[in-house]
Amino acid sequence: MPIIDLNAALELNKISQGAVYINDYPVIRTGKRSDFMIGTFINQDQEVEFRIWEPEIFKPVVDNGPGIYDAEVVGNSFNDKVYLTVRSIAPSLSRNIKKSDFLSSIPRIILDANWQRVRERLSRIGVSDGCWALIDDVINDPSLDGRFQTEGAAIRHHDNLIGGLLHHTTKMLRILAALLENNPELLPSADLLCFATVVHDIGKVFEYDNLEVASYWYSSHRVRGIEYLTGFADRIISQYNEDFYRQVQAVIAGHHGEYGDRPTTVAAAIIHYVDTLESQTTRLIQELQASEDGRLYDRDWGFLQGLPLGEK
Ligand SMILES: [Fe+2]
Numbered sequence: 001m002p003i004i005d006l007n008a009a010l011e012l013n014k015i016s017q018g019a020v021y022i023n024d025y026p027v028i029r030t031g032k033r034s035d036f037m038i039g040t041f042i043n044q045d046q047e048v049e050f051r052i053w054e055p056e057i058f059k060p061v062v063d064n065g066p067g068i069y070d071a072e073v074v075g076n077s078f079n080d081k082v083y084l085t086v087r088s089i090a091p092s093l094s095r096n097i098k099k100s101d102f103l104s105s106i107p108r109i110i111l112d113a114n115w116q117r118v119r120e121r122l123s124r125i126g127v128s129d130g131c132w133a134l135i136d137d138v139i140n141d142p143s144l145d146g147r148f149q150t151e152g153a154a155i156r157h158h159d160n161l162i163g164g165l166l167h168h169t170t171k172m173l174r175i176l177a178a179l180l181e182n183n184p185e186l187l188p189s190a191d192l193l194c195f196a197t198v199v200h201d202i203g204k205v206f207e208y209d210n211l212e213v214a215s216y217w218y219s220s221h222r223v224r225g226i227e228y229l230t231g232f233a234d235r236i237i238s239q240y241n242e243d244f245y246r247q248v249q250a251v252i253a254g255h256h257g258e259y260g261d262r263p264t265t266v267a268a269a270i271i272h273y274v275d276t277l278e279s280q281t282t283r284l285i286q287e288l289q290a291s292e293d294g295r296l297y298d299r300d301w302g303f304l305q306g307l308p309l310g311e312k
């Protein structure tokens, strides 16, 4: 079965059959006649809403969760909003279609080059070689199976791509480099801020699994990141001191600002701002690229007029 071209399938009343990919648990709502399901199909940069109106039809999705399915869909629209109505859906029988066929990825060569460049820049600013040695061991530990370099930074929001976590982290390090240049008072804490930035989201390796929610997602990447670092506690305390280690814990716990445990340290507050600036800028650009009328809707501020964008 071919993979359905989601945008082409949206054409009104068009019937398409093929493989689709669901990366997140759809929601079930109560309708006038019966419960119905709303979810999202993903294919590369396409993200299209689907609806399933009958419980017998959506039962296989409830039973099997996110994954690859074979489906028959019809292009539909309501109040100018387009979506796909699913007529039938069942776990895919095609063995040659893999999850990664549906996911966009950032080329590894670009990720590695960007990482190397920001690393050299931060070293020139004052991050120590010992700090990089520690970072290398923490992000390349065999237990992570290389996933710090391949996992996404999110499932639905910014950098929801293979490699997105490393990409997001690298972009934050670039902002951190600018902050260290702007505020030399921070230089004695360059190692702490750099290390904490690198590990602030490392628990996403446990919260997600190749851009799907992992089994124990509910304990959050903040808790899982702190837990993961306990394996390096002795090393970090002997290389630095206990204050450094506890400060890193505070950054991981507090980096979501008002959307999680409130920051309890200046480092957590700074990294929260860096995280927000990076992820929100990326989100705005992604939404603008996907927008049809050159503007986007922001939950807090309403419609935002766009601006000219170039290629990546
Ligand atoms: Fe986070």
Ligand SMILES: [Fe+2]
Pocket (backbone or CB within 6 Å): 168, 200, 201, 275, 279
């Ligand atoms: Fe983050």
